Amino acid sequence: MSDIAASGVPVESTAQRSRFPVHILVFLAPALVIYTAFSIYPLIDTIRLSLYAGDETGARYFVGLGNFTTLLTDPVWADQFWNALRNNLIFFAIHMVVQNGIGLGLAMLLSLPHLTGGSVYRTLLFLPTMLSVVIIGFIWQLILNPLWGIAETLLQAIGLGSLFGPWLGQESTALLTVSLISVWQFVGIPMMLIYAALINIPDDLLDAATVDGAGPFSVFWFVRLPLILPTLGVVSILTFVANFNAFDLIYAIKGALAGPNFSTDILGTFFYRTFFGYQLQMGSPTMGATVATAMLVIILIGVLIYLFGVQRRLQRHTF
C-alpha cells in the first residue's frame, strides 16, 4: 500500500479499476472486432437477406419465410435442393466409411512398433491434402480420361481392362468417383489425427493387455478403439462440416452444373449456381442467401446432434 501511496495514484481510481475490469475488454477487443466484422455480421446479414426477395429493378422487399417455402415446395427449386441434399448425404457417407475407415487403418499401420520408413509413408499419404484442389481435379480428370487417360492402360496391364468405364461421365458413377477422388485427397487428415491419438496411448497399456491374454484384434477392439473414440468423434464432425461445405473439387472437375445431369450436384455447387448464376441461370442474392441459410441450418443440426448426443458420452482419457 505504501508503494501505491508513494507513486501518487489516487486511492479512488484504484478502487474503480478493480470494479470494472477494463483489461479484459482490451484483450478481447481485437478478436471480437475481427470476428464480428468478418464472421458474425456477414452471417446475420445473410440470414436477413434470405427473408427478402428482389425484382428486375433491384428493389428488395420483405417476404418472411417465403423464399424457404419456394425452396422446399416449388418444383423447379425443390427438385434441385433435394437432389443436392441427397447427393451431399451420399458424399458424406462415402467419406465417413471409406475416408475415415482407411484413415483409421493407415494410422494403425503407421503406429506399428517396428515400422521402418514410417515418416516417409506419413509424408506421402499426407501430401495430396496439401495440393490445390484445382490441381487434384485436373490430374484425376487426366488419369480417368477415357480417350487418353492412363487409368485404362493401367487396368489393362493387370488384366482388368474390361472393368474400365468413363466413370466421371456416367450419371451412375460420377458422384462415387468424385467422392473417391476427395477421399484420396483428404485421407491424410483422419489418418494424422487418429495416428496422434494412437501413439498417445502408452505402450505399457498395450503390454498389459497382451499379458492379460488379449490378441492383437482384442487389444484393438477392447483397448485402443475405446481410447481413440473421442478422436473418432472429432474426425466425424470435421468430415461432416467439411463435406456439407464442399464445393471446390466438384466445381474443378465438373463445373457449377455438376453434371452429368446434376448427378454430382451438392449443396455447395447448388448454392453457387443460385447465388452467382451460371450460364443461362440468373444469379439471385436473396435465393442464394436462402440456400446458404438452409445449409447453415443443416450443418447446425448435425453439429448439435453431435455435441449433445455424442460428445457428452465420450470421455477424454488421461494416462
Add this chain to the structure above:
Amino acid sequence: MADVSLHSIAKSFGTAEILRDINLTVDDGEFVVFVGPSGCGKSTLLRIIAGLEPVSGGEIRIGGRRVNEMPPAERKIAMVFQSYALYPHMSVYKNMAFGLKFAKTNKAEVDRRVRQAAEILKLSALLDRKPRELSGGQRQRVAIGRAIVREPSVFLFDEPLSNLDAALRVNTRLEIAKLHRDLGATMIYVTHDQVEAMTLASKIVVLNHGRIEQVGAPLELYRHPRNLFVAGFIGSPRMNFIKGQVLGLDDTGATIAFAGAQAEVRTRLGALKAGDEVTIGVRPEHMAERAAETIALQGRIDAVERLGEASFVYMRLDGGEDVIVRAPGDEPAVPGERFTAYLSRETLYVFDAAGQAVIPTSRSML
C-alpha cells in the same frame, strides 16, 4: 506355482547388446529382486520373462516348460507395471476382470475372484470407480489386483513403487511382502532402489551392463560383495573407496597402506602380491568405531547431514579421497573443521586392481 530358470539368455537391439549370458534359477515361491542402475537391462530381462520381448539367444523355462515361443498369456505370469497401466475407460472391476475374459472363465468364477482380490487389497468399495477417480496408491493396488485374479504361477513387478510418494512406498512395500507370504507365489521384482531390494528380496540379483554381477540373499550381498560394483551399489550411503597399495604379505593376509595409514588385512591366499594397487572399501557405518584396535584417518569436513539418529559427515581425507562417515546423531562436527574417522581392520574390504574382492569367503562380520 512354478520355478523360473534362465539359460544363457542374450538380448540385443540391433548392434547394442543389452543382456549377455544370463544364467539364473528362481525357485518356486521365492521373491527375487533384480536391481541395478538404469540401463543395466533389468527391465528388459523382466519383459523377456513376461514374453513381451523375444530373446536373441538362450532358453527360458517356467515350471519346467520351455516358454520361449509362448505368448505372454500362456506363460501363467502376471505383470504389474511401473505406470500401473490400468485401462482408463474401464471400472476397477472390469480392469481386474479383463484378463479372465480371455481365459474363458465363467461369470460366477470371475465375480468370485475379483471380489476376493478386492477384499485382500481393500478395494471392495471402489469396484465401480474409474482409474482416474483413484489415488496413486489405490491405482497401484488395482494393478496388483489385476495380477492376483489371474492366479498366475509367477508375479512380475516392474518398478511398481517408483510413482508413489515416500510414505506410501514404505506402506505398499510392506503390503507386497505380506502378499508374498500369503500367496506363496514366485515373484520377480525389478527396482533400481537398493532399499526395496534389501527389504523385499529373499534373493537379490545385481545387474550391471547386461551382466549378473552377483546373486545372493540381501545380507550376503551386504556382507560379502563380490566386487567393487556390488559393494558400491548395496548399502546406503554407498561404501567408501580408498586407494591403497600392498606393502607386504604373510600367512594370514596382507599389509596395506592407504590414506596415510597401514593395516594388516586378511585376504585370500595368493590373491595379491607386494606392490599391487588395491582399493580399500569401508562402509560409512564402520568409520566411527572408537574401539581399541582402530585406524585413525584425518581429514577436513565438507558438509554434515543431521538425520537425528545419525549424522553423515562428508569429509575429505588428507590423501585427497572423499568419504562419508556415519557418526552418532549428537556428533558435534562442523564443516570446515578437522575430523578423524576411526576404522576397525575387521570391517575393511579389499578389492584388487580388477575390482574383485579378495577377502576370505569364510569371513564373518559383526
